[in-house]
Amino acid sequence: MAAPAETAVPLERIGVNRKAVATIAVVGNPNAGKSSVFNRLTGLRQHTANYPGVTVERRIGRSTFGGVSLDLIDLPGTYSLSPASTDEKIAVDVLFGRVAGTQKPDAILAVIDSTRLYQGLYLLQQLTALGRPMIVALTMIDAAEREGRKIDLKGLEDALGGVPVYPVVATSGRGFPPLNAALAKILAVPPPRETAHWPELEHAAEVLVSAWRARGTELHRVEAERLLIDASAPTLAPHIAADIAAARGKLFGAEPPLAAEARRRYAWVRSTLARVESPGSGVVTQTARLIEWINRPWPGTAALILLMFLVFQAVFAWATPLVDLIDAGFGWLGSLVAAVLPAGTWIESLIVKGIIAGVGSVIVFLPQILILFLFINLLEDTGYLARAAFLVDRAMRSVGLSGQSVIPLLSSFACAVPSIMATRVIPNRRDRIATILAAPFMTCSARLPVYALLIGAFVPAQRVGIVNLQGLVLFGLYAIGIIGGVATALLLRSSVLRGENPTFILALPEFRLPNVRTVAMKLLDRVRVFLHRAGTIIFAVAVVVWALTYFPRSPGVEQVRAAAETEARASLTGPALEQRLVDIGNEAAADHIAQSWLGRAGHWVEPAFRPLGWDWKVSAAVIAGFPAREVVVAVLGTIYAVGEEADEQTLAGRLTAAQHPDGSPVFTLPMVLGLLLFYAWCLQCAATLAVIRRETNSWRWPLFAWSYMTALGYGGALLIYQLGTA
Amino acid sequence: MSRSRRLTLADLKPGDRARIESIETADPAVQRLMVLGLVEGAEVLFLRRSLGGDPLEIRIYGAAISLRDEQARRFRVVQGVVADGRAG
Numbered sequence: 001m002a003a004p005a006e007t008a009v010p011l012e013r014i015g016v017n018r019k020a021v022a023t024i025a026v027v028g029n030p031n032a033g034k035s036s037v038f039n040r041l042t043g044l045r046q047h048t049a050n051y052p053g054v055t056v057e058r059r060i061g062r063s064t065f066g067g068v069s070l071d072l073i074d075l076p077g078t079y080s081l082s083p084a085s086t087d088e089k090i091a092v093d094v095l096f097g098r099v100a101g102t103q104k105p106d107a108i109l110a111v112i113d114s115t116r117l118y119q120g121l122y123l124l125q126q127l128t129a130l131g132r133p134m135i136v137a138l139t140m141i142d143a144a145e146r147e148g149r150k151i152d153l154k155g156l157e158d159a160l161g162g163v164p165v166y167p168v169v170a171t172s173g174r175g176f177p178p179l180n181a182a183l184a185k186i187l188a189v190p191p192p193r194e195t196a197h198w199p200e201l202e203h204a205a206e207v208l209v210s211a212w213r214a215r216g217t218e219l220h221r222v223e224a225e226r227l228l229i230d231a232s233a234p235t236l237a238p239h240i241a242a243d244i245a246a247a248r249g250k251l252f253g254a255e256p257p258l259a260a261e262a263r264r265r266y267a268w269v270r271s272t273l274a275r276v277e278s279p280g281s282g283v284v285t286q287t288a289r290l291i292e293w294i295n296r297p298w299p300g301t302a303a304l305i306l307l308m309f310l311v312f313q314a315v316f317a318w319a320t321p322l323v324d325l326i327d328a329g330f331g332w333l334g335s336l337v338a339a340v341l342p343a344g345t346w347i348e349s350l351i352v353k354g355i356i357a358g359v360g361s362v363i364v365f366l367p368q369i370l371i372l373f374l375f376i377n378l379l380e381d382t383g384y385l386a387r388a389a390f391l392v393d394r395a396m397r398s399v400g401l402s403g404q405s406v407i408p409l410l411s412s413f414a415c416a417v418p419s420i421m422a423t424r425v426i427p428n429r430r431d432r433i434a435t436i437l438a439a440p441f442m443t444c445s446a447r448l449p450v451y452a453l454l455i456g457a458f459v460p461a462q463r464v465g466i467v468n469l470q471g472l473v474l475f476g477l478y479a480i481g482i483i484g485g486v487a488t489a490l491l492l493r494s495s496v497l498r499g500e501n502p503t504f505i506l507a508l509p510e511f512r513l514p515n516v517r518t519v520a521m522k523l524l525d526r527v528r529v530f531l532h533r534a535g536t537i538i539f540a541v542a543v544v545v546w547a548l549t550y551f552p553r554s555p556g557v558e559q560v561r562a563a564a565e566t567e568a569r570a571s572l573t574g575p576a577l578e579q580r581l582v583d584i585g586n587e588a589a590a591d592h593i594a595q596s597w598l599g600r601a602g603h604w605v606e607p608a609f610r611p612l613g614w615d616w617k618v619s620a621a622v623i624a625g626f627p628a629r630e631v632v633v634a635v636l637g638t639i640y641a642v643g644e645e646a647d648e649q650t651l652a653g654r655l656t657a658a659q660h661p662d663g664s665p666v667f668t669l670p671m672v673l674g675l676l677l678f679y680a681w682c683l684q685c686a687a688t689l690a691v692i693r694r695e696t697n698s699w700r701w702p703l704f705a706w707s708y709m710t711a712l713g714y715g716g717a718l719l720i721y722q723l724g725t726a
Numbered sequence: 727m728s729r730s731r732r733l734t735l736a737d738l739k740p741g742d743r744a745r746i747e748s749i750e751t752a753d754p755a756v757q758r759l760m761v762l763g764l765v766e767g768a769e770v771l772f773l774r775r776s777l778g779g780d781p782l783e784i785r786i787y788g789a790a791i792s793l794r795d796e797q798a799r800r801f802r803v804v805q806g807v808v809a810d811g812r813a814g
Contacts, residue, residue, distance in 0.1 A: 079762060082761060084761070116787075116788050116789040117787075117788070118763055118787035119762060119763055119789050122761075147788075149788075255751065256751050256752070256754075258757040258760065259749070259751035259757050259760050262765050263760070263765050263766060266763055266765040266767075267765075267767070269763075270767065270768070295774060295783075296774070297775075297776060297777040297778075298777075301777060390776050390781065390783060390792045391776055391777055392777070393780070393792075394776060394777055394778035394779070394781070395778070506792045507789060507791055507792075508783060508792050
């Protein structure tokens with residue numbers, strides 16, 4: 001007898017496919033472990049996009065909790081409902097349902113760091129007033145226990161008007177089963193009991209709400225409170241603005257409303273804290289001593305330099321075996337495919353020389369990028385990057401920037417595009433623009449393939465003392481990028497962007513062990529972004545460049561080739577004949593490129609680049625690299641792979657063998673160093689230009705950045721080559 | 727009780743504990759620090775100064791905050807008053 005239940009689809013399976021029942025906002029202070037909680041709750045079922053009109057990342061994950069499908073929105077971290085940055089403004093706007101295309105959250109999951117309950121309670125007091133179902137995930141409860149802090153959960157729930165509190169540890173997953181179960185029933189959680197925290201303000205807000213309702217404007221009381229407090233309110237209708245000004249005067253007098261609010265709410269926070277938390281014993285652990293030591297200025301600086309140096313050495317030392325493996329793999333794939341396809345046709349050329357070789361020569365650098373990002377993500381997750389900002393603030397100020405610029409600038413070592421977006425955390429406009437223009441100088445991941453190729457081919461892999469010379473040159477290139485950026489910032493801040501020094505306020509996260517899950521997911525994200533670029537832009541450019549090198553096909557070249565081959569067969573035999581035929585093939589291939597569209601372009605601009613020691617091939621590759629610099633490796637690969645014996649040799653080997661028409665090598669040391677400097681300083685990235693345009697809201701800055709950096713790169717390469725060959 | 731010189735956050739030494747007495751609130755950066763919890767009555771532990779003496783790092787009820795000398799001078803403090811030992 002078959003039970004009817006057997007044919008039914010399991011509940012959780014239904015939940016996955018069904019439309020989400022509700023939208024839950026994940027809200028919390030920055031560094032409270034919000035993303036770790038979000039990642040643990042949603043796993044890989046996340047969708048990342050930008051909020052409309054801004055570059056703040058919107059992360060939504062759909063997950064099923066006890067058969068209930070929920071959409072979780074990971075909001076940017078915020079300390080209060082008074083936004084002080086674009087990120088915080090988005091968090092507040094989403095909560096109030098003011099963002100187009102984003103569902104107004106039905107309920108709230110507040111993520112609060114149990115070791116920083118003080119700031120957490122401030123946000124919680126504001127959130128409870130929203131009157132929506134809410135639960136609290138109290139993170140890092142293990143750290144609080146280690147510090148000896150005892151939190152009275154019952155008392156805390158009571159102080160929050162009955163909001164349930166769940167202690168968790170996101171790194172280990174401790175406390176998540178009860179949290180999951182609570183999420184399943186979150187819509188049934190009664191909204192927090194109303195507590196009169198500030199009767200005067202609440203009353204003034206109620207008055208405004210009913211006055212506006214009469215005029216057809218519907219507002220939540222908390223939204224009205226925000227309008228009363230925040231000076232940076234959106235543009236308001238005149239009658240509303242008048243109402244607010246009148247109410248504000250009565251409530252705050254001459255005092256800044258934000259200061260009045262902080263005083264008022266923190267008084268409650270302190271009294272609540274005194275009731276629900278017994279403070280730590282102040283035990284100084286070994287870890288704390290190490291942290292204390294590393295935070296001291298001089299040991300800290302030494303540690304920072306040592307750490308950066310180790311990272312760059314590791315990038316070269318660890319990546320090499322993987323690079324060799326990928327390199328061999330693509331070579332094998334190319335020859336395998338070539339054997340199947342009709343020889344000498346354009347299809348064979350497209351697939352082997354365009355697609356496989358082009359993509360392969362970019363993917364081959366993935367190991368370096370992975371290792372570098374692993375270090376950057378680890379440093380960020382342990383809280384070290386914020387410490388670095390604190391350490392270098394004074395130094396940054398001497399070039400007119402602040403410690404806050406360090407995080408965007410450090411992340412532009414990965415890619416200038418997100419880092420220019422990250423400058424939104426800098427409140428001062430001049431400081432922000434100076435940072436934006438300094439960012440493209442930092443050695444981004446796209447420069448690494450070019451650096452790695454040229455360094456690998458032309459810098460001997462020898463040791464200078466205990467130091468790998470190749471690693472040393474790479475370190476020098478990073479330094480040159482930093483010098484270029486710093487000099488640019490200094491120049492701008494003392495000329496067109498002159499103004500007072502920006503302020504520096506930063507909440508410093510505690511050092512903690514990195515969360516493997518968070519680091520891994522970020523790493524995955526970076527790799528995905530890089531491969532996405534490699535897979536779309538680079539692939540497209542590789543094919544276009546292949547076409548530019550392949551077409552037009554000249555019958556003349558083939559006639560010359562046929563004649564030469566006939567002559568060779570008549571006069572030579574055996575190995576000598578075979579060698580001659582290979583040479584003829586190479587010459588024909590070279591003739592083909594020389595008359596191709598790219599070759600013509602390279603020849604056309606060659607006079608401009610000749611003082612830098614470049615031949616037309618390098619010039620052509622550099623031209624093709626202006627939309628996206630990482631493409632240059634694929635272009636060089638395509639140009640130099642056209643020689644028939646190419647399959648057996650690496651691109652690096654081919655570059656070493658490249659000669660000027662007079663037989664002298666193209667890639668001499670001064671030329672290579674100049675080319676490296678050109679890549680260090682030149683702005684060859686259409687995406688960066690587009691982002692600068694978007695973030696500065698004008699074409700002036702991207703045009704300036706492009707011309708300035710191109711001139712600087714050209715001048716630097718010219719200087720090095722001329723001095724080196726003089 | 728003798729009248730002491732006006733003491734601010736910027737005058738503290740590493741390891742000093744103090745309570746915020748009054749604040750000059752005109753600077754928006756100061757207001758921002760108040761949102762982070764630097765309000766009258768709050769107890770702070772002065773941790774350290776950075777390379778070159780600025781910015782400085784303080785701890786307030788478990789949260790580490792860094793601020794510049796310029797803003798720290800707006801916070802008038804009374805040193806050594808620790809009612810409940812919470813600042814650490």
